[in-house]
Amino acid sequence: MTVTISDIMQTSPVIPVLVVHDAAQARPMAEALVKGGLRVLEVTLRTPAALEAIAEMKNVEGAIVGAGTVVSAEQxxxxxxxxxxxxxxPGLTETIARPIIDSRVPFLPGIANAGDIMRGLDLGLTHFKFFPAEASGGLKALKALAAPFYQAKFCPTGGITEASAPEWLAFDPVLCVGGSWIVGATHAETETRAHAAAGLKA
Structure with a gap:
């Protein structure tokens, strides 16, 4: 069975957005997150260790590992x-979208306005990352954007906190949120935070 971006977005209410500086920490970090109930992990390509971290996290049973901050065909x-x-x-251009869509790999492009969503719909996409969520007007802005685009589903990311996540998740077009607050100072703390995030309900 082909896994879709919709399937991935509905696996858990929060997708941890991970900036990994040391690949040696990747596997234990992923193990703590999965044990805490968050199986979908987004590793941002913001550090030299990111690609190795993805490969390491892939070894963790149950983990669904993806790459974030992808801005070029080479990346x-x-x-x-x-x-x-x-x-x-983080954004949506036809240049970045075409090769990903053609490969049939689940794809979550960033959008911040109506033009972005219309570009995505033209490309056959219906699932988007609303980014940067708080800086782009927050939940009020997303509700205004979602109204004319009834077919679109969203993963708000950027400025979402443990405190604000439930309000975002209560909005029906929001399937999940992206969060950078999940990883703690220790792996035990990460597991505890993951468990709390996995329990967030709309």
Whole structure:
């Protein structure tokens, strides 16, 4: 069965957005997150260790590992070579979208306005990352954007906190949120935070 971006977005209410500086920490971090109930992990390509971290996390049973902050076709290729199971981009251009769509890899592109969503719909996409969520007007802005685009589903990311996540998740077009607050100072703390995030209900 082909896994879709919709399937991935509905696996758990929060997708941890991970900035990994040391690949040696990747596997124990992923193990703590999965044990806490968060199986979908987005590793941002913001550090030299990111691609190795993706490959390490892929070894954790139950983990669904993807690459975030993908901004070029070259990065897409590198992310796939590392074993990424889905791709997240901060924005949406046809140049970045075409090769990903053609590959049939689950794809979550970033959008911030109506033009972005219309571009995505033209490309056959219906699932988007609302980014940066709080800086782009917050939940009020997303509700205004979602109204004319009834077919669209969203993963707000950027400025979402443990306190604000339930309000976002209560909005029906929001399937999940992206969060950077999950990883703690220790793996035990990460597992505890993951468990709390996995229990967030709309």
């Amino acid at each position: 897409f290729k590198q992310a796939m070579d590392a074993g990424s199971e889905f791709i997240v981009s």
